[in-house]
Amino acid sequence: MSSVRVLVGTKKGAFILSSDGTRRKWDVTGPYFAGWEIYHLTGSRADPNRLYASQTSGWFGQVLQRSDDGGKTFRPAGNKFIYEGATGTHQYYDGTQRPWKFTRVWHIEPSPDNPDVAFAGVEDAALFRTADGGQTWQELSGLRNHRTAPSWQPGAGGLCLHTILLQQPQRMYVAISAAGVFRSEDGGRSFEPINRGLKSDGIPNPNADAGHCVHRIAVHPSRPNVLYMQKHWDVMRSDDAGDSWTEISGNLPSDFGFPIGVHAHEPQTIYVVPIKSDSEHYPPEGKLRVYRSRTGGNEWEPLVRGLPQENCYVNVLRDAMAIDSLDSCGIYFGTTGGQVYASPDGGENWSAIVRDLPPVLSVEVQTLS
Amino acid sequence: MIRVVLPFHLRTLSRTSGEVRVELQPGEVATLRTVLDALERQHPVLCGTIRDHTTFERRAFLRFFACEEDLSLQAPDAPLPPAVATGEAPLLIVGAMAGG
Numbered sequence: 001m002s003s004v005r006v007l008v009g010t011k012k013g014a015f016i017l018s019s020d021g022t023r024r025k026w027d028v029t030g031p032y033f034a035g036w037e038i039y040h041l042t043g044s045r046a047d048p049n050r051l052y053a054s055q056t057s058g059w060f061g062q063v064l065q066r067s068d069d070g071g072k073t074f075r076p077a078g079n080k081f082i083y084e085g086a087t088g089t090h091q092y093y094d095g096t097q098r099p100w101k102f103t104r105v106w107h108i109e110p111s112p113d114n115p116d117v118a119f120a121g122v123e124d125a126a127l128f129r130t131a132d133g134g135q136t137w138q139e140l141s142g143l144r145n146h147r148t149a150p151s152w153q154p155g156a157g158g159l160c161l162h163t164i165l166l167q168q169p170q171r172m173y174v175a176i177s178a179a180g181v182f183r184s185e186d187g188g189r190s191f192e193p194i195n196r197g198l199k200s201d202g203i204p205n206p207n208a209d210a211g212h213c214v215h216r217i218a219v220h221p222s223r224p225n226v227l228y229m230q231k232h233w234d235v236m237r238s239d240d241a242g243d244s245w246t247e248i249s250g251n252l253p254s255d256f257g258f259p260i261g262v263h264a265h266e267p268q269t270i271y272v273v274p275i276k277s278d279s280e281h282y283p284p285e286g287k288l289r290v291y292r293s294r295t296g297g298n299e300w301e302p303l304v305r306g307l308p309q310e311n312c313y314v315n316v317l318r319d320a321m322a323i324d325s326l327d328s329c330g331i332y333f334g335t336t337g338g339q340v341y342a343s344p345d346g347g348e349n350w351s352a353i354v355r356d357l358p359p360v361l362s363v364e365v366q367t368l369s
Numbered sequence: 370m371i372r373v374v375l376p377f378h379l380r381t382l383s384r385t386s387g388e389v390r391v392e393l394q395p396g397e398v399a400t401l402r403t404v405l406d407a408l409e410r411q412h413p414v415l416c417g418t419i420r421d422h423t424t425f426e427r428r429a430f431l432r433f434f435a436c437e438e439d440l441s442l443q444a445p446d447a448p449l450p451p452a453v454a455t456g457e458a459p460l461l462i463v464g465a466m467a468g469g
Contacts, residue, residue, distance in 0.1 A: 057378065
């Protein structure tokens with residue numbers, strides 16, 4: 001029988017939540033790496049027992065952990081993320097130029113077909129690759145050396161590369177706050193910005209090539225040219241692999257938010273969690289609602305059954321939503337209040353797997369056979 | 370033999386308990402650089418967690434104390450106090466306190 005493993009990174013350690021395919025009863029283990037910030041814990045599709053964890057600390061810097069037994073044990077891998085060549089500068093909050101400086105790994109994206117190959121998105125924004133299971137990391141510096149890079153500036157969370165989408169054979173997308181989305185057609189050696197159609201108030205040229213605060217992008221594998229985006233404000237869609245974007249916020253109560261996800265079996269069905277505003281990082285009206293569109297955007301319905309509908313003032317961060325691939329598609333998200341919610345039926349019904357974890361930074365799910 | 374006291378999280382990471390004892394290379398003088406080099410040789414997982422991988426700058430929220438002195442701003446090649454060099458006193462690596 002199928003089962004699922006939900007991988008949760010929090011401000012104070014990692015947790016692994018396991019269930020059979022019914023997803024009614026959960027086994028919770030952790031904390032792993034107690035006391036450390038786990039920006040991301042994720043698994044390889046090529047080998048589900050291979051997990052990678054980004055373990056970080058303001059005191060002690062970056063550690064990267066690896067498991068080869070599905071999280072029963074971990075051992076430290078390589079933590080040397082050295083920018084290649086001249087470091088260069090990017091724009092800082094105050095408008096001055098600052099040298100690129102590595103702070104942490106935000107996101108790890110394992111290759112779909114080789115467990116030893118993975119990509120890491122880091123702060124200050126850059127892309128690294130390992131081909132030896134995380135022991136050594138090499139920068140794919142074409143991104144950081146892009147002509148627009150000196151104009152990139154950090155969002156409130158830092159200048160972070162937080163989303164990596166891999167497509168065969170050589171295409172990949174990355175998203176950076178607050179630079180935007182970039183596409184590579186050569187396996188990450190070079191990138192071009194794909195931000196046409198994005199409009200962002202608060203930047204000097206609201207239609208700029210780069211400088212947009214993209215919070216998350218998502219794609220369904222059966223429609224590789226259809227991208228969905230939760231931007232700082234606005235929910236967007238591209239039907240041409242990012243060459244152009246149109247707004248699909250429609251009837252959402254707020255189009256500010258962080259994560260966006262696509263149903264495993266319905267490529268037009270997407271999920272967002274509206275947040276009141278960039279100044280008030282909690283759900284509108286204190287009601288935690290996931291919104292689902294079955295039409296690829298514009299027409300949205302609230303999903304509330306089992307979610308708190310009063311006095312709820314948590315946030316859901318960009319890497320904190322995941323979707324399994326069981327026949328009845330499961331949706332998962334974690335909150336800054338430490339709850340991890342699961343829906344085993346595409347969002348109709350929700351319940352909390354756990355309620356009192358540290359603030360949740362990331363959620364991933366592995367569908368195991 | 371040099372005695373080093375690590376903060377909690379680095380003891381956990383290096384799977385050590387109590388003080389760590391490190392040996393310098395023959396002929397080396399005990400300095401922050403030689404002691405940290407020896408510590409990292411013995412526990413490679415600590416590379417990058419106390420000082421930067423390439424610049425070797427101390428991480429901002431860590432301090433080095435010994436013999437009731439704050440040695441954090443001492444030049445990396447300056448000799449450590451004789452009591453540290455002889456193993457009579459430990460070198461303390463201390464994380465900045467924070468709470469709320």
